Amino acid sequence: MTVPDTPRPSHVVVEPVRPVVDAGAFAAKATAGERVDVVADVFAAGHDVVNAALRYRRVTKAFGRTPWHEVAMAGNANDRFVGHFVPDTLGRWEFDIEGWIDHTETWRRGTVKKQAANVDISLDLQRGIQLVGQLAERAESGGLLDEREHLRQLCKELEEGDVGRLADEEWTAIFWRVGPRDPAAHLERPLPLDVDPARGRFSSWYEFFPRSAVAPKTGPQTLRDAIGRLDHIAAMGFDVVYIPPVHPIGTTKRKGPNNVMSTDPVDVGSPWAIGSPEGGHQAVASSLGSIDDVVVLSQECRARGMELALDIAFQCSPDHPWVVQHPTWFAHRPDGTVQFAENPPKRYEDIYPLDFESVDWRELWEALVNVFRFWIGHGIRVFRVDNPHTKALPFWEWALQVLRTEHPDTIFLAEAFTRPRIMERLAKIGFNQSYTYFAWRQAAWELREYFEDLSERTVDFFRPNVWPNTPDILTEQLQHGGRAAFVTRAVLAATLSPSWGVYGPAFELQEHVAVRDGSEEYLDSEKYQLRVWDLHREDSLAPLLARLNGIRRAQPALQHLRTLWFHQTDDEGLVCYSKTDPAGVGPPVLVVVNIDPHARKSGFVDIDLAQLDLPYGSEFEVVDLLGGGTYRWQGNRNYVDLAPWSAAAHIFEIRPVEQ
Numbered sequence: 001m002t003v004p005d006t007p008r009p010s011h012v013v014v015e016p017v018r019p020v021v022d023a024g025a026f027a028a029k030a031t032a033g034e035r036v037d038v039v040a041d042v043f044a045a046g047h048d049v050v051n052a053a054l055r056y057r058r059v060t061k062a063f064g065r066t067p068w069h070e071v072a073m074a075g076n077a078n079d080r081f082v083g084h085f086v087p088d089t090l091g092r093w094e095f096d097i098e099g100w101i102d103h104t105e106t107w108r109r110g111t112v113k114k115q116a117a118n119v120d121i122s123l124d125l126q127r128g129i130q131l132v133g134q135l136a137e138r139a140e141s142g143g144l145l146d147e148r149e150h151l152r153q154l155c156k157e158l159e160e161g162d163v164g165r166l167a168d169e170e171w172t173a174i175f176w177r178v179g180p181r182d183p184a185a186h187l188e189r190p191l192p193l194d195v196d197p198a199r200g201r202f203s204s205w206y207e208f209f210p211r212s213a214v215a216p217k218t219g220p221q222t223l224r225d226a227i228g229r230l231d232h233i234a235a236m237g238f239d240v241v242y243i244p245p246v247h248p249i250g251t252t253k254r255k256g257p258n259n260v261m262s263t264d265p266v267d268v269g270s271p272w273a274i275g276s277p278e279g280g281h282q283a284v285a286s287s288l289g290s291i292d293d294v295v296v297l298s299q300e301c302r303a304r305g306m307e308l309a310l311d312i313a314f315q316c317s318p319d320h321p322w323v324v325q326h327p328t329w330f331a332h333r334p335d336g337t338v339q340f341a342e343n344p345p346k347r348y349e350d351i352y353p354l355d356f357e358s359v360d361w362r363e364l365w366e367a368l369v370n371v372f373r374f375w376i377g378h379g380i381r382v383f384r385v386d387n388p389h390t391k392a393l394p395f396w397e398w399a400l401q402v403l404r405t406e407h408p409d410t411i412f413l414a415e416a417f418t419r420p421r422i423m424e425r426l427a428k429i430g431f432n433q434s435y436t437y438f439a440w441r442q443a444a445w446e447l448r449e450y451f452e453d454l455s456e457r458t459v460d461f462f463r464p465n466v467w468p469n470t471p472d473i474l475t476e477q478l479q480h481g482g483r484a485a486f487v488t489r490a491v492l493a494a495t496l497s498p499s500w501g502v503y504g505p506a507f508e509l510q511e512h513v514a515v516r517d518g519s520e521e522y523l524d525s526e527k528y529q530l531r532v533w534d535l536h537r538e539d540s541l542a543p544l545l546a547r548l549n550g551i552r553r554a555q556p557a558l559q560h561l562r563t564l565w566f567h568q569t570d571d572e573g574l575v576c577y578s579k580t581d582p583a584g585v586g587p588p589v590l591v592v593v594n595i596d597p598h599a600r601k602s603g604f605v606d607i608d609l610a611q612l613d614l615p616y617g618s619e620f621e622v623v624d625l626l627g628g629g630t631y632r633w634q635g636n637r638n639y640v641d642l643a644p645w646s647a648a649a650h651i652f653e654i655r656p657v658e659q
Contacts (some may be wrong), residue, residue, distance in 0.1 A: 010185040012050055012099040014043040016078070016225055017520050019460040020191055026428040027092065027192035027461040029199040032305045035084050036193065041186075042099040043079035043587045049106040050075070051176055054083030056095040059192075061405055065094075071228075072176050073097070087195040090408035094190040100181040103449050105172055106133045112167045121163070129158050132256035139178045147178050168476055194404070199307065199382070200237065200432040201463060202559040204494075204549050205501030206238040207470070209298075209526045210246075211268065211288060212505075215534040220268065223284075227300045232535060233504070234304040236495050237549025242309040242384050242501070244271040244471075244527075245296060248278035248285045250317020253340075253349040261349075264329055270527050272313050272386065273350040275320025281312075281371045282373050291378060298379050309413070310375055313386035314368055315341065316352045322367075323352060329364050331355040356392035369399050372410075376403070382411045388426055389418040400430025413465055427462040431500055438466035438492075439473050444575040444595060448566045451496055455564040464561070465499040468492075474520050479512050481597035484644035486510050486541060488593055491626070491649040494548040495591045496577070498559050505533040508541050556586030565611045570603030574640065578611055578654075586613040588654040590622065594642035602641035609636055612654050622652035632657070636643050 017039040019028030030036045042052040052073040058066045073083035087093050110126045136151035151174065157165065210226035213219060223246070233241055249269040256262035262269065274281060275549040284291050298308040316322055322329060323338065330352050331339040341348035358364055372383065388396055403410060414431040416423050427434055441450045454464050468489035469478060477485050486507065493500040505511075505524065515521045524531065535542070552558045557579040573596040580588045590612065594601040614620055616636075623630045627647045642648055 008183055010099070011044045011046075011101060012185040012277045013041075013043055014052070014097050014099045014185045014187055016097065016187060016191060017041060021271075021428055021461045024187075024189060024191045026461060027095045029200070029432070029463060030087060030093075030193055030195050031198050032087060032195050032329055033198065034201065035086050036095075037082060037084045037582065038073075039080065039082050040097045041079050042073070042075065042081045042097065044099075044101055047106075048101045048103070049109060050082070051077070051100060051105065051179075052081040052100040053098045053176075054095060056085045056087075056093060058087075058089060059092040059094055059478075061215070068096075069370065087193070090195050090197065091405075092408075093193040093195055095193060096187050096190045098184050098186055100184040104135060104175045104179050104181055106603050107131055107168060108171055108175070111163065115163055116447075116514060125161065125163070126572040129155055133160065135175065135178045138180070142178070146179060147174050150174060151178070152398070155230075155518070194430075195408075196432050197409055197411060199380075202498045202552075203240050203369035203411075203433075203463065203465070204238045204552065205240040205242050205309070205413075205467075205499070206233045206236070207242045207501060208233075208504045209471075209531070210243050210533040212526055212533065215532050215536075218532055220287060220530055222287070223289040223297050226297060229584055230300055230304055230306070232542070234306060236546040237553065238545075239306050240309050240382055240501070242382075243307050243311065245274055245311045245313055245386075246271070247274045247281055247285050248276035248283055249273050249330060250276050250319035250350060252318040255350055255528050257524060259521065259525070259528055267528075268295040268524050268530060270317065271311075272351065272527075273317040274313060274315060275317045275322070277319065277321075280316065280320050281314075282374045289350070294375075294380070295368070296379050298351065302443055307382045308380060309382035309384050309411075309646050310380050311376075311384050311386055312371065313361060314354055314391060317350055317387075318352060320352070322454060326360070326363070326367075328358050328360045329354055330358075342386075345459040353390065356395060365395055367399065368395070369402060371391060372399070372403055373406075376407055376410065381407070381409055382413075384413045384415055385431070386415050388414045388431070389416040389422045393422075393425060393429065393451055395608070396426060396431075397429040424458060424462055427458070429449075433463045433465040435470075436464040436466050436497075438464070438497070439470075442477055442595065443515065444572050447492065447496070447595075451564060452566065454497075455561050459562050463499065463502045465501060466493045466497040467501045467503070469503045470504050471506075471522070471525065472520070474506075474514055474522050476510065476520075478510075479514050483539070483541075484648055485512055487544060488595055488597060488644070488648050490541065490544060490548060491591070491593055491651070492575075492595075495558055495579075495589070495612060495651060496564070502545070505531075505535060508535065508545065509533065509537060510539070510541065541589055547626065555589050555625070555653065556581040556583065557589040565608065567608055567611075568606040570605075571601050573601035574603060574605065574642070575600065576605045576607075578607075580611070580613065589625075590652040590654055591649065592640050592642065592652070594644055597644050597648075599642070600643040602639070604639055605635045607633075607638065614654070614656060619657045621655040621657060622650075623655060625653055626651040 055068040055070050057068050073081040075081040114121050132155045139148035250273045254262040254269040257269040301308040341351040341353045411432045414426045414434040441447050513523045515523045563580045576592045578590045619634050
């Protein structure tokens with residue numbers, strides 16, 4: 001076999017470390033204005049100095065790929081290089097890594113070492129004069145006049161035998177900017193990066209049913225009435241207001257209170273049984289108002305610094321216009337009737353699932369994307385998508401690419417409580433955030449195992465949005481743990497994940513009675529009937545929720561996931577973890593929570609001080625942002641005592657003590 005007739009290949013190897021998803025098959029995630037740290041292993045055989053550059057650019061639908069921007073990457077002794085950039089616009093970006101052997105820097109470092117060891121450097125000076133002279137010529141031809149003058153001066157000094165300035169590290173940067181790179185190594189292909197709005201990474205969600213009343217009002221409420229609830233939600237510090245589907249609700253097989261078949265014509269039905277003669281997914285139930293009322297509610301949210309999130313549920317009641325207009329979009333049973341939704345042994349006769357294996361699947365896909373386009377056209381930018389894991393994954397991959405290319409400011413939250421690989425795939429193909437298993441991770445070891453996985457293995461593409469409760473989920477812990485369980489779950493959710501949410505009034509007022517033993521369904525669930533909520537009860541958790549959201553906004557460390565680190569505790573009833581600000585602006589935050597709602601827990605926490613940027617054995621202050629008080633701690637082992645009936649958790653800001 002003969003040597004290939006190709007240009008000489010680079011001796012350098014470039015291996016991406018992060019952010020990379022499935023070797024670049026899918027885009028990693030970032031947010032506008034957030035620093036993106038790019039890590040790669042760049043190396044070559046031998047002892048020559050290897051250098052690397054991070055190159056990045058936008059990829060736009062209108063203008064294609066913009067010119068590359070370039071920054072230096074810093075390497076360590078183990079060949080790991082790190083560089084960063086800050087994307088300033090939404091949409092698709094891509095980055096590449098270039099690696100090359102820097103012969104001039106190799107000469108400089110070797111000469112400095114020889115001089116320090118009293119080794120003859122006369123030949124090295126001749127070699128240096130040649131290399132530096134060539135760089136001066138390159139600088140002149142490239143218009144780098146300052147660098148040219150520096151290099152000419154260095155060349156003159158070398159000719160005079162003066163190597164006094166050769167040890168200055170400034171030459172490393174000059175050689176990086178001016179020196180030749182051919183033949184350079186690159187990634188096999190540039191790696192994609194999707195840049196989302198800041199709320200794609202950091203957000204606080206509040207869910208409520210606008211048709212229910214706030215005491216002293218009673219009876220069905222409208223979208224216009226819901227405006228009156230926004231000040232209360234804003235005062236608690238939430239920035240996304242999520243409401244269930246607003247569409248007309250079918251009457252066939254309508255569900256009544258506690259999920260029984262309705263026999264009363266006044267029953268309001270489930271909002272997820274979408275469609276009636278009034279219309280379908282692009283209509284609003286007349287009992288709630290109109291499309292204009294959705295627009296006004298969205299505008300009123302925005303005026304308070306919040307965004308309105310609509311629920312998009314791709315399913316139909318038997319009365320949906322599509323059932324008659326597009327019968328091929330639904331599966332049919334052998335007797336010719338439409339197949340209703342089932343999750344055996346559960347039956348949902350009030351819902352028809354769409355058939356993604358339909359012969360008219362292209363028409364169906366286009367119609368579904370047009371539902372999003374319709375609401376985007378009316379100013380909605382945030383969507384909670386119901387059960388996306390029960391729809392075809394290729395549909396979502398296509399639809400989200402189309403929608404996010406057209407509207408990169410949109411955010412899609414996947415309500416997918418399903419197997420991990422499916423949840424992860426949905427994130428890879430475009431969902432900005434996803435619900436999680438947090439509600440069912442309750443022991444300390446469960447929380448640690450789960451969130452270590454989220455903050456390490458999937459952190460480049462999967463953004464968790466954790467909820468202690470939803471209209472479908474009332475966990476056994478909340479049913480029997482009392483107020484303390486609600487407090488600790490709120491603290492955990494708000495501090496473990498950058499994004500969290502609550503099903504509002506039910507959580508504020510500690511709604512905890514299940515429809516029956518062993519069920520996670522609420523008694524008198526708001527999904528099937530109207531409720532009246534007294535939001536001003538003395539036992540409301542609204543002050544706690546406001547406090548938590550205020551802490552989250554004030555502490556940059558809590559707005560990220562990648563720096564989450566768990567610390568050891570003496571007692572399995574205590575969980576301890578910390579976060580640091582990746583940008584290094586805000587202080588570290590340390591959280592200690594008593595996860596047993598029934599018993600006092602105390603003991604030592606063993607802090608990995610290096611994770612808090614503190615020297616071993618150092619003295620530091622911990623300021624309790626949740627309960628108040630400042631304490632002085634020494635070294636890694638410190639004592640905590642938490643009682644669920646008084647102070648169930650600490651959220652500490654870490655402050656070094658000046659020595």
